[in-house]
Amino acid sequence: MGRRLALLSFFVFCMLFSGRAAGAPLSREALANLIVPPYALGEQLNENGVWTLLNSGGAQAGYAFETGPLAPLPGFSGAPINMLVLIDREGRFLDVRLIAHNEPIFVSGLGEAPLRAFLEQYRGHSIREALVVGTPYGEAGGGSSLVYLDGVTKATASVRIAHETILAATLAVAREKMQGVTSGPPVHPDPSVDEKLEWTTLVERGLARHLKVTNAKLDEAFAGTKWADDDPEAATDPEGLFLDLWVVDIGPPAIARAVLTRESFADLQRLLRVSPDDEPVLVIDAGRHGLVSADFVRNTAPDRLAAAQDGLPVALRDADMTVETRPGVPQGTTMILRIDRRLGFDPTRDWILSAQAVRAHGMLKPEMGSAQFPITLKADPAFFVRPETSSVRPPWQAAIVDREWDLAALGILLAGVFGAVGPGMHQLAAPTVLRPARLALLAVVVGFVGWWGQGQLSIVTPLAALRAISGGGNLAVLLYDPFSLMVWGAAILGFVLWGRGLFCGWLCPFGAMQEFAHHAGRLLRLPQWNPSPIWDRRLKAGPWLSLAGLVAVTFFAPEKAETAAEIEPFKTAVTTFFHREWYYVAYAAFWLFLAAVTFKGFCRYICPLGAIMALGGLLRTRNWIPRRLECGSPCQLCHVRCPYGAIRKTGRVAYSECFQCLDCVTIHDDATQCVPRVLAHRKRAANPVTRVGIPA
Numbered sequence: 001m002g003r004r005l006a007l008l009s010f011f012v013f014c015m016l017f018s019g020r021a022a023g024a025p026l027s028r029e030a031l032a033n034l035i036v037p038p039y040a041l042g043e044q045l046n047e048n049g050v051w052t053l054l055n056s057g058g059a060q061a062g063y064a065f066e067t068g069p070l071a072p073l074p075g076f077s078g079a080p081i082n083m084l085v086l087i088d089r090e091g092r093f094l095d096v097r098l099i100a101h102n103e104p105i106f107v108s109g110l111g112e113a114p115l116r117a118f119l120e121q122y123r124g125h126s127i128r129e130a131l132v133v134g135t136p137y138g139e140a141g142g143g144s145s146l147v148y149l150d151g152v153t154k155a156t157a158s159v160r161i162a163h164e165t166i167l168a169a170t171l172a173v174a175r176e177k178m179q180g181v182t183s184g185p186p187v188h189p190d191p192s193v194d195e196k197l198e199w200t201t202l203v204e205r206g207l208a209r210h211l212k213v214t215n216a217k218l219d220e221a222f223a224g225t226k227w228a229d230d231d232p233e234a235a236t237d238p239e240g241l242f243l244d245l246w247v248v249d250i251g252p253p254a255i256a257r258a259v260l261t262r263e264s265f266a267d268l269q270r271l272l273r274v275s276p277d278d279e280p281v282l283v284i285d286a287g288r289h290g291l292v293s294a295d296f297v298r299n300t301a302p303d304r305l306a307a308a309q310d311g312l313p314v315a316l317r318d319a320d321m322t323v324e325t326r327p328g329v330p331q332g333t334t335m336i337l338r339i340d341r342r343l344g345f346d347p348t349r350d351w352i353l354s355a356q357a358v359r360a361h362g363m364l365k366p367e368m369g370s371a372q373f374p375i376t377l378k379a380d381p382a383f384f385v386r387p388e389t390s391s392v393r394p395p396w397q398a399a400i401v402d403r404e405w406d407l408a409a410l411g412i413l414l415a416g417v418f419g420a421v422g423p424g425m426h427q428l429a430a431p432t433v434l435r436p437a438r439l440a441l442l443a444v445v446v447g448f449v450g451w452w453g454q455g456q457l458s459i460v461t462p463l464a465a466l467r468a469i470s471g472g473g474n475l476a477v478l479l480y481d482p483f484s485l486m487v488w489g490a491a492i493l494g495f496v497l498w499g500r501g502l503f504c505g506w507l508c509p510f511g512a513m514q515e516f517a518h519h520a521g522r523l524l525r526l527p528q529w530n531p532s533p534i535w536d537r538r539l540k541a542g543p544w545l546s547l548a549g550l551v552a553v554t555f556f557a558p559e560k561a562e563t564a565a566e567i568e569p570f571k572t573a574v575t576t577f578f579h580r581e582w583y584y585v586a587y588a589a590f591w592l593f594l595a596a597v598t599f600k601g602f603c604r605y606i607c608p609l610g611a612i613m614a615l616g617g618l619l620r621t622r623n624w625i626p627r628r629l630e631c632g633s634p635c636q637l638c639h640v641r642c643p644y645g646a647i648r649k650t651g652r653v654a655y656s657e658c659f660q661c662l663d664c665v666t667i668h669d670d671a672t673q674c675v676p677r678v679l680a681h682r683k684r685a686a687n688p689v690t691r692v693g694i695p696a
Contacts, residue, residue, distance in 0.1 A: 025049030025069050026099070034084050034097060035064060050173055053086055053094075062088035063173055066099060071168035073161060073342065081162045083119065091174050091312075093122040096166060103158040118159055121149045127170050130313045132301040133163045164340065167315060171344040174312060186277070186341035187348055187384040189251040197258035199328045202248065207255060211355070211375040213243035213287070218357055221371035227359040230369075233288070243355055243373055244287040246330050249347050251279045252383035264323040267579060268336070271319060273454055276402070278338040279347050280319060286332030289355055302337065304358070306372075309351035314339055322579075347379040348386075400482045406453055407482060413444065414490045417506055421660060422497070425624075429665040431673075438661075439519070442512035450509025455487045456574040457503065459547070459609045460565050463554050492616065498624055499617035501660025504603060504610060509574050511603055511659075514595035521596030529597050536645050539605040540657065546608035567608065599643040603659070614656040625653050626668050630676040637675055638664040 025031075031051065032041040039061060042052030048069045055061040068082035081101040086094040096119040098112065106115050125131060129147045149163065202208040215234035222228050229235070234242065250256040251272075256265055259282060268280060283305070285291050292302050298320045307314035319336040339345050354374040360366035400407065420428045420437070428437060449455040461484075487507060494502025504511055521528070531539055546567055553564045569588035572580050578588065591602040603610055631638065632651025639647045642664060646657035653664075667673045671681060 025066055031064070031066075031084070034099070035086070039064075039086065039094070045177070050177070053088075060089070062086060062094065063177060065169060065173055067165045067169040068099070070172050071165050071342065073165045073168060081158075081165055083162065083166060085166060085170055087127065087170060087173070091127040091170075093125050093127070093170075096120075096122040101162075106158065115159070115162070118149070118162070122166065127167075127174050128312060130301075130306055130315075131163070131167070132315070133160050164315075164343070168340075168343045171312060175310060175344055186344075187346055187381075187386045188276075188341065189253065189279075190383060190385040191253055193252060193254050193383050195254045197254055199258060199326070202255065202258060205380070206378075207380060208246055208248045208259075209375055209377055211243060211245040211247075211373065212241060213245075213289075213355075213357075213373050214238065215240045215242050215288075218242045218371070221357065221373075222359060222369065225369060226361050226367065227369040230359040230361050241287040242357065243289045244285060244330075244332065245289070245355060245375065246282075246284040246332075247353055247375060247377055248282045249279065249377070249379045250282045250336070251347065251379075255383065256280075259325055259329055261324045261326055263579075264321075264325075266577070267321060267323070270454065270575065270577075271321065275338065277340055277342045278319075279341050279345060281337045281339060281353075282323070282334065283337060283353075284325070284330055284332045284334050285355075286330060289357065291333050291335050291355075293358075302335070304356045305337070306354045306356065307339070307351060308354075309345060309349065312344075314345050314351060315343060347377075348381040348384050350376055350378050352376055403483055407486060409448070410453065410455070410483060410486055413448070414486070414507075417441065417502070418490075421502065421506065421662070425662065425665060426669055429662045429669055431666055431670055434662055434666055439516075441506065442515055445507060445512045446509050446516075449487065449507065450512075450574040451577055453483045454481075454575060455483050456509045456570045457484065457487055457491065457609060458565070458568055458570050459550060459612065460562075461488070462609075462612050463550060463561060463565070466551065466554060491613070495613075495616040495619045496621050498660055499620040499655040499658060500610070500613035501617075501655070501658050504613055505659035505661055508603075510568075510570050511600065513573060513592060514600045514602060517592045517595040518599050524596075526597050530599070533645070536604075540645075542605040543607050543611040543614070546606055547611040550608050567606065569602070600659070604644060604657075617656055620655055623653065623655070625655075625658070625664060627651060627653070628668070628674075628676050635675040637673070638667055641667065 025048070026034075028041065028044070031049075035041050035053070038056040040054045040056075041064060042054045042060065044051050045063075048065075050063060050065040050070070052060050053062040053064045064084065064086050066082055066084055068080050072080040081103065082099040084095075084097045084099055086096075088094055098116055098119060101115070103115075106112050122131075125147060131147050131149060133149050197207075199208070203210070215231075216238035218231070218234050219228070219238070222230075233240075248255065248259055250259055250268065253265075253269075256268055260268060272278065272280070283291060289304065292304050296303055296318075298318055300318060302316055302318055305316060307316050317338045317340075319338045321336050323334055323336060325331070325334065339347075341347075345351070352374045354372040357371045357373065359369050361369065420441075428434060487503075490507065491503035494500075530536075550561070550564055550567070554561050566584070566587075569584075569591055572578060572584040572588040573592070578585050591606075594601040628635075632649060635651070636649065639649055639651070643661065644657055644659050646654045646659070647664060648654060671677045
């Protein structure tokens with residue numbers, strides 16, 4: 001057992017921290033070898049790996065730098081993608097070359113050639129252009145000002161991370177060396193500012209900005225061009241509004257509460273817990289503009305909106321959220337835009353949001369013309385915190401500090417669970433105590449661990465660990481979610497002490513939901529359906545088949561891994577609180593309805609995470625469920641009553657299928673239920689023997 005425990009410890013260590021961490025910048029010699037004539041490496045400008053770039057005459061031609069030290073954004077494997085970027089003094093890309101990466105899709109799947117080909121597209125483009133990865137919407141992008149870079153099929157996530165890494169590093173150099181703006185740690189909303197605000201207050205204080213453009217003003221923008229007469233609606237209604245735009249930075253919680261309904265505010269906070277570096281901006285348009293074109297694709301860069309700060313573009317991205325606003329907030333087409341603060345964006349300094357008007361001239365191959373209508377924005381610094389450079393914590397430490405109270409509460413909860421099912425197991429299993437105590441704890445697990453804490457473990461994490469280990473990456477990114485990591489730690493410790501049962505029986509939010517659904521089904525007197533013993537054994541192969549299928553997808557079709565992981569309804573029922581497309585909601589609801597008539601059908605017959613937990617349960621160090629010689633022969637009570645079918649006819653407990661519900665412990669300890677104890681009591685009553693000094 002000691003060897004198995006050592007193997008588990010080694011596996012966990014590898015899963016969390018395997019692979020090469022982002023190293024120090026390359027040496028001068030190594031970097032110089034990557035730069036080809038007519039350029040040469042000049043002098044080092046700072047310790048973050050920024051160098052001057054010289055032309056053939058020895059004059060400064062621009063800058064050379066690695067992205068790893070400047071923008072260590074974790075890749076799909078958890079490790080940063082390090083690239084060499086060469087830009088001229090005007091911010092045009094001279095070259096972008098791959099140095100090192102651990103992305104599984106390029107390591108063991110497609111090879112590096114597609115990634116290198118993608119990086120070649122940056123040559124000739126400028127950091128001042130709105131560069132996005134993807135394909136244009138509609139005909140030639142519909143006149144959008146966005147510049148599209150072709151992605152790599154089957155590697156969308158990795159390519160997008162590489163693109164954002166290049167932008168973050170290049171913008172940092174451009175702001176400091178080309179603009180004279182010293183880069184520092186990004187500001188972030190201050191959650192301690194809890195000012196009571198109303199919409200009228202936001203408008204009065206300039207926290208909500210307004211831009212109106214009439215049709216007449218729109219015509220003026222196109223006057224004298226070939227597109228002057230290409231909008232009949234504008235000509236017939238000159239006083240009508242083409243653009244009636246409101247913009248509000250809703251990163252600060254106090255402002256978001258003043259704008260969004262309670263449900264939408266909760267959705268936003270869940271999004272920001274997943275993407276803590278994003279600054280959300282709400283835009284509302286009641287005019288004809290509509291914010292985006294008819295061909296717009298959700299969760300991509302908006303094609304009719306653009307942003308800039310310090311003369312450099314700011315990358316916008318749709319948050320893919322449907323939101324409802326509070327009474328009094330203007331109505332219209334709404335969208336939440338996300339801006340990554342790691343790319344140098346500072347909402348407390350002036351920045352410009354531009355709405356683009358597009359007109360088409362001609363019928364067969366129309367020529368597209370556009371006009372921009374800008375609005376200058378600036379958030380109130382009182383709602384933000386700018387950390388001192390010397391006191392900036394690593395991201396994983398900041399994540400712990402941000403959730404310190406949640407982690408403290410979770411620690412207390414876990415300590416209570418360990419004490420209750422460990423030393424206090426027999427007291428907890430008392431017939432009058434077990435059910436109310438269990439249901440109360442499961443309610444806390446659903447509400448606090450699941451919906452509030454977002455601590456629902458998922459098969460996605462072990463699969464990402466498998467990808468990282470096989471591809472030489474690491475999963476240090478898990479440290480950014482200390483709440484879930486703490487639940488993982490409890491589950492792994494539970495493997496050694498009890499097997500899979502601690503997590504599956506006591507800490508899984510969706511498992512708890514199914515248990516509540518089961519009790520609801522009993523109260524509603526729904527007919528109960530349970531497969532026969534032979535079909536029960538057959539169906540229990542389902543989790544292993546699910547796991548095998550997901551592992552196969554991970555290696556052979558990694559671009560489908562996220563979709564395949566939807567076999568778990570956890571994202572729908574827990575992460576998004578059922579706020580998703582109807583088919584996802586219907587899928588999750590199906591399993592909850594099935595739980596009302598078949599006890600925890602998903603857990604027993606489908607859950608791939610359950611198969612992982614069963615594997616972890618092999619490290620169990622003891623048989624903790626008490627048994628008697630009579631268990632199985634002649635007594636079959638525990639076997640019959642076990643809702644999981646985890647007790648064999650012989651009385652042996654199959655710990656790989658046990659969810660630690662403690663029902664069998666209740667039977668074992670109860671003199672009125674345990675058949676051997678009942679028979680022994682009757683035997684003593686029928687044949688009383690009184691001995692001196694020995695009680696009967």
